């Protein structure tokens with residue numbers, strides 16, 4: 001009898017020695033879950049407020065690249081303004097969801113999401129008017145990686161092109177952490193994994209000025225086994241001045257700052273108070 005030929009693909013349980021999935025594994029393998037549980041991916045209202053804040057800096061922008069674009073809400077928002085807009089994200093699932101939204105909205109072919117890494121952008125040098133890295137994406141990068149990302153942004157931007165980057169307002173986050181319970185738990189019905197129990201604990205590290213958020217996802221898999229996945233996010237609490245210095249080293253000058261305060265009440269954590277920095281590539 002002929003042997004059945006098949007390969008069973010096993011999701012990583014322990015991607016790293018400490019038992020945590022890496023950020024790449026979380027977004028890479030669980031992008032569908034991220035889309036369902038991380039509210040910002042599909043939050044049109046939040047995107048609208050952000051676009052109003054940064055709108056004045058977009059005059060003359062005809063081409064834009066959005067780093068760490070997730071499901072591409074800014075790709076779509078820029079596309080609706082008639083800007084040729086490309087998003088880059090490491091998550092195939094988020095890129096797929098985003099592209100189907102762009103298709104549904106008939107924003108293709110002038111908008112597109114591609115899978116890629118922000119350290120090696122699949123974009124030619126000197127051809128972009130505007131680069132965004134928003135939704136707290138930059139705070140996920142350690143300083144040495146952030147510096148490399150600035151150099152990569154400088155490479156693809158044309159002279160006088162702009163970068164739009166946001167950071168969480170550190171003082172507000174630190175204060176809210178002091179007063180909130182450190183561990184939170186909720187149950188979320190999802191299409192991708194059924195009911196998922198999510199437990200997360202946030203811890204402030206004063207010395208490294210970072211917040212360590214350990215998130216645990218518990219769900220039943222298709223074979224009836226209880227699965228437990230743990231992800232660790234480290235949010236670096238950069239000060240505006242640190243970003244300005246990093247940017248200056250890559251040839252940018254700071255031309256504007258605008259504060260975002262969430263009034264919807266949907267965001268109590270990292271997205272509740274942010275600062276948008278606008279930087280211009282020097283000629």
Ligand SMILES: C[S@@+](CC[C@H](N)C(=O)[O-])C[C@H]1O[C@@H](n2cnc3c(N)ncnc32)[C@H](O)[C@@H]1O
Pocket residue numbers: 023027028040041067068069070071072073088089090091094116117118119133134135136137140
């Ligand atoms: C907090 S989410 C923000 C998503 C989106 N900017 C928004 O506001 O909806 C961070 C995103 O960064 C992506 N990401 C993290 N590191 C990356 C890297 N090195 N290259 C490309 N994408 C990355 C993740 O896949 C994730 O979609």
